[in-house]
């Protein structure tokens with residue numbers, strides 16, 4: 522069976538990076554939101570603009586957004602990403618019986634590939650597919666998956682793009698709650714399965 526895995530929030534933890542970038546982009550204004558508070562807003566799909574309006578009314582939103590675009594995937598901040606607990610072991614176990622393909626949307630494919638390799642994921646995945654992040658993430662994910670999926674394939678990920686791409690291709694979808702969307706957001710999309718982390722795939726696929 523082919524399992525198409527998302528990367529950010531599915532295999533790796535991004536919350537520390539996102540909060541560090543947030544604090545950096547505020548410039549001289551001190552961050553009043555803790556990492557947990559900020560991440561909960563992100564998980565509830567509150568846009569950066571709205572977070573600033575609520576908590577940092579004096580920060581120049583356009584400047585903040587420009588800086589965020591520049592640094593969010595910089596090597597300096599990617600260094601704060603970590604593998605989610607048990608993720609590597611889970612993938613290694615699944616690899617024995619399944620084909621694992623990594624599909625991710627990133628602005629910078631070079632730093633993404635370096636990061637994927639630094640976590641040793643290139644040794645576990647048969648293929649690594651990266652498309653440019655930006656407009657229409659669902660269509661981009663579909664493009665990365667469509668040419669070699671079959672009806673038994675699964676799409677596993679933490680965001681709308683993963684679930685909606687899988688559904689558009691009539692595949693089994695598995696939402697994971699380890700990333701940037703909370704349960705209510707993913708539940709609304711009605712994925713085939715909804716799990717806390719990819720570790721639960723071991724029993725689901727048995």
Ligand SMILES: [Mg+2]
Pocket residue numbers: 527528529530531678679680700
């Ligand atoms: Mg993701």
